Each structure stands twice: as C-alpha cells, then as structure tokens.
Amino acid sequence: MGNLETDAAAPFEQSYATTNGNGKPANPAMEEEEDHETLMQRKFSAPAYTEIKTRKNAAKVSSAHRLKNIANGGYHPAKQLHLNGHAKTAVSDREFKSSQADGVLSPEQEHYQKSSFEEVPLHTACLTYLGFYLLMILGYINQLLFVPKVAKEKGRDGYVALYDAFESFYSRYVYRRIRDCWNRPICSVPGDELTLKDRVTNDYGWSFKFTGTQTRCLNLGSYNYLGFASSTGTCADNSEATARQLGLAYCSSRSELGETQLLADLERQTARYFGVEDAIVFGMGFATNALNLPSLLSPGCLVVSDEKNHASIILGLRLSGATIKVFKHNNMRDLDRVLRQAVVYGNPKAGGKPWKKIMIIVEGVFSMEGSIVRLPEVIALKKKYKAYLYLDEAHSVGAMGPNGGGVTDYFRADAKDVDILMGTFTKSFGSAGGYIAGSKKLIDFLRANSHAHCYASSISPPIAQQIYTSMRIIMGEDGTDIGRQKINQLARNARYFRKRLAQIGVITYGHEDSPVVPMLVYLFSKIGAVVRTLTTRHIAVVGAGFPATPIMEGRIRFCLSAAHTKEQLDYALDVIDEISDDFGLKYSRKPKDLNPIEY
Amino acid sequence: MLDNIIDFASYWWFRYLMVTELYMVEKWERVTIHVIFLTLFCIFWYFNYSVLLSFTGNLFGFVPDVLPGVKQGQGIKVT
C-alpha cells in the first residue's frame, strides 16, 4: 500500500498541478498553456468527453464562482498537497445527534419518516426502456456487421458455447460503451482522496491505453466508512511491525498450521465488540457468507431472504440446497406473510410436515439501496414465528450506531436477539475478511463444520493486525477518542450530504443515517456522463446500472467516509448541483427545504 | 447571438442524445438509428395520409379540403 504512494509522487505532482478539472491551469502564471492543453487533450480527448455540453451561462457563472472559491483557499482536490489517508476529525462538537434511532415514534413510523424514496417519473421510465431497446438493437446491428474485437477460440468446432451468450453480448455492446467508468486503476491509497491512473480509449471501450498521467480525485466511491484506509498512522505502523515479526502468510489453514495468538485475540476482541459470547474470523467476506450458510442450512430448511441481499448470500443459499423464499425489500408485511404461510402450510415437498428450521436473512445496510434493515420489527417477527435471524452487517458494522456496533447498536437492540451476526472487515476496518459472531455453541459448531474454516488458509498477519488495531481504536481501547470522533464525523457527513442532495433536488434512496447514498440517474448514458464529468472535476464516484440494479434504476452511488471534511463535501455538492442542472438529474418533485443545511 | 443559438442547440442536442442513450454509441450507430427513426416516421406519415385518412374520411363521409390529392370517395371503400 504505502510504497505505491512514494512511487507515484514524482510524476503525479507535475500532472495534477496542471489540471483543475475545468480545463484551466490551476495557476496560469506557473504553467505553460501549451503543456496544459496537450495534457488535457491526452487525458480527456475521447468523444465521450468532448461531446458533453453544458448550459453555457450556468457554466460561466459557476466556474467563475469556483475560481473565486479556489482563490479564497476553498477546497479543490487538485490543489491540496497533503498526502491522503489522514482522517481529519470534526471541527466542533456542538449539540450533535449521534447515529442512533430516536425511538420516539414506532419503528415503522420512524422508518418511513427517515427513508427517502420516490417513484420514477413516468416519462423517465418510458425513456429508459426505449433507450435500453435502442441499445439492444444497435448492439445486434453492430454485432452483425463487425467482428467483435475479442479473442476467439480456435479448433472448437462442434462445441457449445462455454459462456452465456446474452451475458457476453450485454457486456460487449452495452457495458463496453461506458466501460471507462468502471474498474479504473488507481495508484494511491483510497482514502478521502485518491489518484486515478488516467487511461484513454480510442475504439469505444474495446481497449485502453495509459496516458502516463494521473488525476488526483476526491474519493466518494470507497467503502472506507471510518477512514481507516490509510498508509500512515497507528494502523499502518502496527501492521507493518506485525508483517516484519510474523511474516505475510502462514500458507495453511487454521486447523493445521495457520493458527496464531493474533487470530485468537482478534476473535476474542470481535466477540467483545458485539457483546456476544464468541466469534470466528475468516479471510474473505464473500466466502464467509457463501461457505458458512451451507453448513448451517440443508435441504428441508426454509430461508426467507430479502430480495436485495448480496450475491454472496444468494450463492451460499443455493449451495445449501435449502428452499428459498424471497420477500420484498425491507417490507415487513411481506415478511410476515411469507413466514405465516411457511408456518401454516409447512414443507409441501415433505407432505406439509414442518420445515426443519426457518431462517430470516437480512443485511444491516443494503449497499445498493442505502437502506437500513427494520431490525426491531424483524426481531419481533422472528420471535413471533420462532425463526432464526442471520444478519449480514458488511456495511453497517462500524458505520452505524453511536459506538460503531452496527445496526444492533443503532436500534439499541440486544445483540443476542440476532442468532447469527455476520459481517466483513473489508469496509469500516479498512482491511479484509469476515466474521461470524454469536453464541459459543454456534461458533464451536462452525469451527468444526465450516468449509471456510477447515479449508481456507488463515488470515495474513498484517491484515489481521489492521483489523485488531482499528477495532481497538473504535472501541476506545487505545486510550484516545479518535474512534468516537470518526463515528460522529461519519454520522454527521452522511446526514449533511443527504440533506444537501435532497435540497439540490435529485432523487436519493435509503435511510437518512446510512453512509451509502445512491443518487438515481436512471439512464446508462447519464451514468457515463456523470462519472466522466465528475472525473474531469476531480471527483471519483461509482456508477451502478443493470444488471447490478433493475434496468430502470441506474444510479450513482456515493459512499461517505469519516475521512471527508465539510469542505470536501461542499466542493462535491457544488459540482453535483451544477452538473445535475446540466444533465437534467433533478427528478425529485418533493418539496425542498430551502433553509441552509447545518453541518 | 448566433453563438448563443448554436450553444443552445448543441446543449439540447446533447440532452436529447443522453435521454435516448445515443450519447454512448458510436457516430455511425447514431446515424443509423436516426435513419431508422426517419424511415419509420415517413412510413407512418404516408400510411396515415393515404390509408387512414381516406378510410376515416369515408367512414364519416367527408374529407377536409385542406388536404389536396385526396378526393372524395378515393381510397378504400367501406360501404
């Protein structure tokens, strides 16, 4: 992680000093106009960039405003010279509402009060479908006329296609056209800012060339909720020391030679973090779901799963062979209906005998929707129907609750009411891996039976150390209140960002306390245009479209972090305001709160 | 003045390309789609003009004079 930064420093300083996104040198006196022109041409010369037009007058006003802002010492990613990754903590702590459910209204009412959701406008829905069909038609014409520029297998006559035909068609003729907006290589730590390695395509996304330049961007795309992704600081130093002391890998599973004191400590710490009896850790979050669910479930069991659950959960459920019933996203009435039917009618395959067990699987924060599970109601239903509850806290652990304890902390629920607490260390802890926490009996069972425990090699020591250190910081066991500050900063950032977006008039989904903020743009072209324009303005964001979302709900997903400062968010919001005017993203028809939003 | 008009037009052309997803396709594909659009439009127009109009005209027994070239009684006989 760390050495990349120093490698990149020399050429990158030259390159980012010359661009401030607006096509104007950051400091005209210093830079040769020519150099700058050629650089911009190399970077953003593709038609995809030059075709983007803005409302002229609006652009003039705002760029003047921005230049003034920069001159006044306002924030701009291309200007700042500090290394990224430093968590900057909140300025003042006046009367602050922490990330916690109010508990004044009933859970249901509070959920509706705090969630933002708007139906897609009818004409947008029609246009989205029309556009999708046009893309399909053009794709087929294109495929008919030209040989796709992809590798061909030879000597395979008579074999059926190994890959799904529609999938490869889709990725070649829809996704490929805006492929430059995804999987962008970076060459720094993904902290509050990151450095993008610029690349250009001259053939509409079939191939890319590196330009040799770099762009310093404000990072609104990483799951770095608490800002622990950093190449400096206590976490990095401890991890380095551990790597020197224990090496990089044990090359063996934990039931053989891969067991260490560090991992045992980590498990105990994790159990303490959630206030449960025991915990078990794994080297990969995805595998934690995919490989542990089959050891808990078998054919004859019923799983009631939220429709927006993550791919790892779905894979695990399919592997287990259990019967899967899906309920509508975060819809308690539907969950109740599914559970009631399951209890009343039993297993039809076994002639109506009761199911072996019924398990409800939900996530804490849904990463595509930005919504928070309605935990108090789920727990009530679980108790009513005597079902088990599996809660995936991948995105909520650390990011939710006044102590960073996840959604159980947020709703002040008893962690013991959740039978299986699963989560990952990949997001808030700035590391990698996953855990399952719960009763001692459950964890002992998993230690004996889980494929992820018996067959996977154990977590690499520096990675485990990063988790351990960051967890101790969050819990305040390092003797500072940095963890507390980070949690509060994130809560504040999330609320501020959402409120400002609502004021701008774009449609966002999800709960007001969730750090994942999806902004609906609906169309593929708009995803592409927004991501590209934001890149020229030095903001890195992630777009998501079909098949990751329904066709009609293409979106830009902002992930907030405790490492972001108000100035950074203000800069991003100003740019978003401007481009959502230019691109027509202000779909929302809700009344707007015109008062200035307090940070 | 002219600049302003050009700017205005090119901006709204860009918006049009974006809502029809044509922004992200290649130049020749844009042309193709527009040719298809135009052909469809012409076919519909011709169909409406020559068939539908006289058909409904016959139904109601009248043809507006503003349309030259379609005489009373021309087109499909429905009676």
Ligand SMILES: Cc1ncc(COP(=O)(O)O)c(C=O)c1O
């Ligand atoms: C809900 C959920 N579970 C599990 C995972 C997998 O975690 P990892 O990335 O650590 O493999 C993710 C990752 O995005 C997730 O969102």
